[in-house]
Amino acid sequence: MRVLVIEDERELAHLIRRGLTEEGYAVDVAYDGEEGESFAESAPYDLIILDVVLPRKDGFHVCSSLRKKGVNTRVLMLTGRDSVADQ
Numbered sequence: 001m002r003v004l005v006i007e008d009e010r011e012l013a014h015l016i017r018r019g020l021t022e023e024g025y026a027v028d029v030a031y032d033g034e035e036g037e038s039f040a041e042s043a044p045y046d047l048i049i050l051d052v053v054l055p056r057k058d059g060f061h062v063c064s065s066l067r068k069k070g071v072n073t074r075v076l077m078l079t080g081r082d083s084v085a086d087q
Helices: 010-022 033-042 059-068
Strands: 001-007 026-030 046-051 074-078
Touching: 001 010, 001 033, 010 026, 026 033, 026 046, 033 046, 033 059, 059 074
Parallel strands: 001 026, 001 046, 046 074
Antiparallel strands: none
């Protein structure tokens, strides 16, 4: 199974990558929304783990853009926010 992690906090991204890799997953990591969107468009993934608050393009816009482009990969969105209204 191939997973794309889009997370700007590098330490957290590396922890997620390490845990998934130890379980046998192939993992790519992108550190901002634009880079992550580019990765998702260029290769097939089974899952995208997507942070909501990202530099250059937030997770909501990345997900919306991918859907408009026909990328239907499952997306697990993560956030440190208390709620969607917490901006």
